[in-house]
Amino acid sequence: MSLPSRITINEEGPREGFQIEPGPIPTADKIALVDALSETGLTHIQVCSFVNPKKVPGMADADAIACGIKRKPGVQYTGLWLNEKGLDRAIANGCLDIIGKMSLTVSVEFLRQNQNVTHEENLALMRRLRDAYIDRNIPIDRVMVMSAFGCNFQGDVSPDDVLARVADLVEMAAERDMAIPMLSLADTMGWATPERIKRMLGAVRDRYPDLPLNLHLHDTRGLGIANAYAGLEMGVANFDTSVAGLGGCPFAGHKGAAGNVCTEDLVFMCEEMGIETGVDLDKLLDAALLAERIVGHPLPGMVKRGGSLSAKRKEIAA
Amino acid sequence: MSLPSRITINEEGPREGFQIEPGPIPTADKIALVDALSETGLTHIQVCSFVNPKKVPGMADADAIACGIKRKPGVQYTGLWLNEKGLDRAIANGCLDIIGKMSLTVSVEFLRQNQNVTHEENLALMRRLRDAYIDRNIPIDRVMVMSAFGCNFQGDVSPDDVLARVADLVEMAAERDMAIPMLSLADTMGWATPERIKRMLGAVRDRYPDLPLNLHLHDTRGLGIANAYAGLEMGVANFDTSVAGLGGCPFAGHKGAAGNVCTEDLVFMCEEMGIETGVDLDKLLDAALLAERIVGHPLPGMVKRGGSLSAKRKEIAA
Known part of the structure; x- marks a missing residue:
């Protein structure tokens, strides 16, 4: 790239x-x-x-x-x-x-601590939000996968973990013929490294070559800008900052959690x-x-x- | 790499x-x-x-x-x-x-402000230091090029500027049959970006393919860790931190100057x-x-x- x-x-x-x-x-x-x-x-x-x-x-x-x-x-x-x-x-x-967004989380434990819901409850919530967007003609600009690089409660995250959540989101969108304009991967708790960024983006792009990608990076462990550079090297052209x-x-269970x-x-x-x-x-x-x-x-x-x-x-x- | x-x-x-x-x-x-x-x-x-x-x-x-x-x-x-x-x-x-080191600076203006010497005076000083190392059996572990990515007093730096200083150092070492174990490029004033790191290291490596490289990076503009990653991608295996x-x-003429x-x-x-x-x-x-x-x-x-x-x-x- x-x-x-x-x-x-x-x-x-x-x-x-x-x-x-x-x-x-x-x-x-x-x-x-x-x-x-x-x-x-x-x-x-x-x-x-x-x-x-x-x-x-x-x-x-x-x-x-x-x-x-x-x-x-x-x-x-x-x-x-x-x-x-x-x-x-x-x-x-x-x-x-x-502007609507739908997000799922790799870590079910983070979901429980952050929003006090199970993955299944979160799926149901996102389907209701999706329907609300469609019924009210609200455009969506992205779907997101949270804790896509690791989680303080659950540990390391594999590309398969992320692909499973992306598949959930793609399925949810397909159920209502909704287009997905962009996929965002969020390093919610600062577990990403440049090499993890490349591996994860590579796995997603292999499966969904035409899906534009966004990175939502937190700087909790000081690698935010290096991770952004790795994203740029992978052709990512959309960043949350x-x-x-x-x-x-405030919900990352972690007093040292940093901003984007x-x-x-x-x-x-x-x-x-x-x-x-x-x-x-x-x-x-x-x-x-x-x-x-x-x-x-x-x-x-x-x-x-x-x-x-x-x-x-x-x-x-x- | x-x-x-x-x-x-x-x-x-x-x-x-x-x-x-x-x-x-x-x-x-x-x-x-x-x-x-x-x-x-x-x-x-x-x-x-x-x-x-x-x-x-x-x-x-x-x-x-x-x-x-x-x-x-x-x-x-x-x-x-x-x-x-x-x-x-x-x-x-x-x-x-x-352990001896010899360093030259791309920016003559930085040299003047930092040490109040001209490039020629600095060359002469380094030759005297070189001779002192040889005469006293002091090993040298590296030669360095300072302000190798840009300078607050002189502006942008080209690969040719850096190569000229490296050539000076190589010549100085050759005059006394001194081996150069490593070349360090210093981003003295925080002008490097990951792409500048790659361009500069690439130019040096093209000319001196066997010379091990060190990076001395300052984090003045927040890109230190991204620049280090770019160095790693170029195979650099030695860092000052x-x-x-x-x-x-204290001499960078710049109140916001940051550490390594x-x-x-x-x-x-x-x-x-x-x-x-x-x-x-x-x-x-x-x-x-x-x-x-x-x-x-x-x-x-x-x-x-x-x-x-x-x-x-x-x-x-x-």
């Missing part, structure tokens, strides 16, 4: 970050970050999640965030939900783009390798610094500290 | 970190960190630098550190020097392994990909946490937060 010439980034920092930060973060600050991200050239921004505010108090103001942002034409603003109730709230809110590295999964691979670090790497992202790195660095000011503590992204090379090149030329 | 089956790591954290930390760090703490590293399976530890204490006050106690450590058989303990005066101090100290990501280059790629994150990645390092990751994580306690602030390495997967696998099996 050769590197893609262009990638698309799904920014999940606002949702990821505001979900896990101890806070409370003022709603106006959450909106300000989304508005700053809107000016960077990013085209997909996940703004909030419609989840139980008792479990995720940082998202109790999801409705206010969603309706407070200044929508920029050409940008898709989405929310996250885990079940029909969340979907109903997102639709009732009315301020976001309603988090500005400044905001976030972490950092948006600006990935943009920097890609642009420096000649891969277009459509994102203005300098504006994105401003947004990353804003995120840091909002949460009030250092965030992991490195380029916001080290500075862009385009800025250095300008200094040198001047 | 295929991945190497085994790599060797040169631990530079103590020297890197104690050089740049505002401190003052008690000498006993510096010694305690080296002693902890000695128990991890690391075989090459750079302990201190013999540089001007007025410029680098954190290394004013270099002699006491060098003679205070508990030497473990099989481990090479080295110091850094930049000139004959430093070499004389290291020899007079008598407690370390005296820094425990917990300690350090940064983090030792335990590289060890983690390699071991999880089946590449032997000879290092006990759990002991190394203890040393990384000790480094963090010693400096009194968070250090960048991620696995010390996220935890090793071998530990997770044991928990799951239990």
Whole structure:
């Protein structure tokens, strides 16, 4: 495979970050970050999640965030939900783009701890969500396999484990003649290495050669950017990322759980390798610094500290 | 190229970190960190630098550190020097392994700002160091090219720029029939990307197919571990690293300059990909946490937060 010439980034920092930060973060600050991200050239921004505010108090103001942002034409603003109730709230809110996703999890133990359901119950839930999407003319943009590279509760994951979940998703879609525009593999708990990325993507691509792939990578053990590079080497052109590295999964059973691979670090790497992202790195660095000011503590992204090379090149030329 | 089956790591954290930390760090703490590293399976530890204490006050106690450590058989303990005066101090100290290096820098402007010498003066200095090594029977373990991937003062670097410096070093060695055991390319200011690593290593290997290669990577813009992976893909089996990501280059003219790629994150990645390092990751994580306690602030390495997967696998099996 050769590197893609262009990638698309799904920014999940606002949702990821505001979900896990101890806070409370003022709603106006959450909106300000989304508005700053809107000016960077990013085209997909996940703004909030419609989840139980008792479990995720940082998202109790999801409705206010969603309706407070200044929508920029050409940008898709989405929310996250885990079940029909969340979907109903997102639709009732009315301020976001309603895009469906269906996700299954390799690790049944993670599913139990994360959502307190069995794999069979999760399959049934996803079928109900699928039907809701079809009945309400809601487009889906992807199916996802969570904990696709390993799990803190269940251990290593084989390509066959992942292929079994992908087959479940393909079957579910086929039952209602639903097309699958993209498959996302999520390294929910930071078990991926570059070689595992290649092996897993290779196995999926052997079976489903025409299915576009997304990677959702967490940086829990510091390999996020190397894993993203391995994905690029496999031709992956769609990534979930988090500005400044905001976030972490509150349900990963793991106090060291980190956020997604950092948006600006990935943009920097890609642009420096000649891969277009459509994102203005300098504006994105401003947004990353804003995120840091909002949460009030250092965030992991490195380029916001080290500075862009385009800025250095300008200094040198001047 | 295929991945190497085994790599060797040169631990530079103590020297890197104690050089740049505002401190003052008690000498006993510096010694305690080296002693902890000695128990991890690391075989090459750079302990201190013999540089001007007025410029680098954190290394004013270099002699006491060098003679205070508990030497473990099989481990090479080295110091850094930049000139004959430093070499004389290291020899007079008598407690370390005296191993010579010769380094040239692609960027003449960095050389001027860093050491206040011209390229020609640096060539002359290296010839004098070379002669001192030969005259005193000091083995050399490598030659280095600094700022081999780009420079904050001079900008981008081409393979031809690097090859010109390598040719200088090869010529210098040939003049005295000195063998070159290894060539190190240093990303002194964090300009490397995985693709630049591959292009540069490819160009060097085309010209010098039998010369073993080392990478000295700084994580200033967050790509350190991805660059290391690209190096592994090119068959590089020797890396300079820094425990917990300690350090940064005080002379890089850059407040965001970061330390070397983090030792335990590289060890983690390699071991999880089946590449032997000879290092006990759990002991190394203890040393990384000790480094963090010693400096009194968070250090960048991620696995010390996220935890090793071998530990997770044991928990799951239990």
